[in-house]
Amino acid sequence: MTKIVIMGGGPAGYEAALVAAQHAADVTVIERHGLGGACVLSDCVPSKTFIASSGARAAMHGLAELGIVLDKGEVGVDLPTVNGRVKGLAVAQSADIRARVQREGVRVIIGEARFCDEEPGLATHKVAVTPSSGDPFVLDADVVLVATGATPRVLPGAVPDGERILDWRQLYDLPELPEHLAVIGSGVTGAEFASAYTEMGVKVTLVSSRDRVLPHEDADAAAVLEEVFAQRGTSVAKHARAERVERTEKGVAVKLTDGRIIEASHALMTVGSVPNTADIGLEKVGIEPGPGGFIAVDRVSRTSVPGVYAAGDCTGVLMLASVASMQGRIAMWHALGEGVAPIKLKTVAANVFTHPEIATVGISQQAIDSGEVPARTIMLPLATNARAKMEGLRHGFVKLFCRPATGVVVGGVVVAPTASELILPIALAVQNQLTVDHLALTFSVYPSLSGSITEAGRQLMRHDDLVD
Numbered sequence: 001m002t003k004i005v006i007m008g009g010g011p012a013g014y015e016a017a018l019v020a021a022q023h024a025a026d027v028t029v030i031e032r033h034g035l036g037g038a039c040v041l042s043d044c045v046p047s048k049t050f051i052a053s054s055g056a057r058a059a060m061h062g063l064a065e066l067g068i069v070l071d072k073g074e075v076g077v078d079l080p081t082v083n084g085r086v087k088g089l090a091v092a093q094s095a096d097i098r099a100r101v102q103r104e105g106v107r108v109i110i111g112e113a114r115f116c117d118e119e120p121g122l123a124t125h126k127v128a129v130t131p132s133s134g135d136p137f138v139l140d141a142d143v144v145l146v147a148t149g150a151t152p153r154v155l156p157g158a159v160p161d162g163e164r165i166l167d168w169r170q171l172y173d174l175p176e177l178p179e180h181l182a183v184i185g186s187g188v189t190g191a192e193f194a195s196a197y198t199e200m201g202v203k204v205t206l207v208s209s210r211d212r213v214l215p216h217e218d219a220d221a222a223a224v225l226e227e228v229f230a231q232r233g234t235s236v237a238k239h240a241r242a243e244r245v246e247r248t249e250k251g252v253a254v255k256l257t258d259g260r261i262i263e264a265s266h267a268l269m270t271v272g273s274v275p276n277t278a279d280i281g282l283e284k285v286g287i288e289p290g291p292g293g294f295i296a297v298d299r300v301s302r303t304s305v306p307g308v309y310a311a312g313d314c315t316g317v318l319m320l321a322s323v324a325s326m327q328g329r330i331a332m333w334h335a336l337g338e339g340v341a342p343i344k345l346k347t348v349a350a351n352v353f354t355h356p357e358i359a360t361v362g363i364s365q366q367a368i369d370s371g372e373v374p375a376r377t378i379m380l381p382l383a384t385n386a387r388a389k390m391e392g393l394r395h396g397f398v399k400l401f402c403r404p405a406t407g408v409v410v411g412g413v414v415v416a417p418t419a420s421e422l423i424l425p426i427a428l429a430v431q432n433q434l435t436v437d438h439l440a441l442t443f444s445v446y447p448s449l450s451g452s453i454t455e456a457g458r459q460l461m462r463h464d465d466l467v468d
């Protein structure tokens with residue numbers, strides 16, 4: 001029986017464990033905190049639960065236009081209830097995952113794991129385990145999967161104190177909503193929290209080191225979000241790199257490298273993550289982490305060392321739960337001799353959970369504009385969609401990209417309150433190399449937001465497609 005040891009019980013680790021158990025391997029997962037990992041306990045799941053509450057409040061914006069009047073005007077936020085729900089749901093989901101993997105026969109140990117091979121280059125490996133209770137011990141492994149995830153990056157001059165200077169894992173311990181939140185870093189994490197706190201009624205200043213929010217996302221989508229921020233009174237400080245964040249009598253002062261100072265009651269640091277690869281004994285097996293401390297892997301999750309695989313955020317490959325899970329599963333299929341297709345990152349659908357949401361799949365507009373990928377494109381504002389008009393939705397669009405000659409769909413972007421759900425037909429088309437004709441000839445419900453996707457397909461159909 002193949003002995004598999006998995007370091008870390010996040011999506012990469014626990015999904016891998018499920019696959020390995022299904023293939024009758026002897027599987028042990030060692031997880032420091034709880035199954036589900038940082039994804040379930042402190043990052044993805046808590047943030048999306050918090051965002052669900054902010055979304056309920058965001059939905060109130062258009063009520064008056066629809067003729068619905070709130071008796072008491074102001075819609076308040078009961079933060080202890082919100083925080084209690086966030087934490088409760090995370091703990092419950094972690095327990096569900098633990099129960100599931102144990103039911104499949106996986107051994108779960110709460111504790112720390114690190115390699116302890118006597119020398120690099122051996123055919124099998126050893127993992128030292130320091131359990132949270134009991135004595136340390138060593139596990140022998142035919143295959144080890146490193147799935148240790150990542151931790152919020154700390155700027156030396158802005159160390160979180162859990163009170164006024166916060167990382168995103170400390171937010172749910174706040175006793176009340178900040179009066180004025182400075183969010184430092186305008187990547188996906190920063191944009192999501194800036195949007196959520198804005199909708200919770202908090203004054204927010206988003207500090208962006210670049211000329212816009214979401215520098216790595218679709219520029220038109222980022223522009224929509226900036227427009228919404230402007231309407232809600234949220235400021236974006238651009239070309240603004242934070243050097244330090246200091247506590248003041250009233251809250252915090254964010255000192256920028258160009259001398260500007262932003263005063264706020266609280267600062268939320270969202271300046272990226274660092275992989276948890278420093279203290280896991282990688283040198284014992286002869287793995288030298290690459291730039292930024294990430295472990296280099298190929299498309300079937302192999303590291304440079306036989307018998308050692310890595311998956312998820314510790315590899316730095318598209319830091320998404322869905323990608324982490326797939327890398328973990330692929331690692332196990334490969335290690336256990338199953339036929340497996342290498343991971344295809346071009347087909348990954350992703351969503352930024354702002355209000356409105358921004359969902360993307362496939363080739364980006366930037367790759368098309370730069371000439372890297374030839375494609376025909378269409379962008380339909382939601383304002384042209386009948387259902388959007390009925391719902392009073394003004395912000396958003398559907399974009400579709402296809403190959404110039406064949407009409408094969410290669411990508412798309414949706415900006416809408418439910419973009420995370422609407423992206424699926426485009427993702428299906430990209431994954432299965434469907435053409436704009438396939439989308440165009442598919443019945444969508446009338447009236448529906450998804451009607452804009454089939455309409456985009458129709459607008460990209462060419463005359464010669466119709467006559468052939």
Ligand SMILES: Cc1cc2nc3c(=O)[nH]c(=O)nc-3n(C[C@H](O)[C@H](O)[C@H](O)COP(=O)(O)OP(=O)(O)OC[C@H]3O[C@@H](n4cnc5c(N)ncnc54)[C@H](O)[C@@H]3O)c2cc1C
Pocket residue numbers: 007008009010011012013030031032033034036037038039040042043044045047048111112113114147148149150168189276279280311312313314318319320321322323324353
């Ligand atoms: C605020 C935020 C929101 C996000 N929202 C989304 C989203 O909506 N959708 C999405 O797809 N992705 C989202 N992500 C990204 C997603 O959370 C990560 O991609 C995902 O958690 C990666 O999974 P993982 O298994 O690699 O690592 P993790 O989930 O980080 O799990 C790794 C686990 O390993 C443990 N560990 C580390 N070292 C050891 C050791 N030596 N011994 C034992 N255990 C160890 C860690 O404590 C951790 O519990 C979000 C990220 C952030 C920061």
Ligand SMILES: NC(=O)c1ccc[n+]([C@@H]2O[C@H](COP(=O)([O-])OP(=O)(O)OC[C@H]3O[C@@H](n4cnc5c(N)ncnc54)[C@H](O)[C@@H]3O)[C@@H](O)[C@H]2O)c1
Pocket residue numbers: 155184185186187188189190192207208209210215240241242243270271272273318319320350351352353
């Ligand atoms: N909805 C989701 O799927 C979701 C949500 C959150 C995070 N994630 C993933 O997690 C990963 C990390 O995202 P992230 O946003 O946490 O990190 P990031 O590294 O993408 O963004 C951090 C931003 O902070 C900026 N920054 C760094 N130092 C700064 C400073 N001193 N002052 C001002 N700005 C500074 C950087 O330029 C960068 O734009 C991404 O791959 C993302 O896709 C996904």
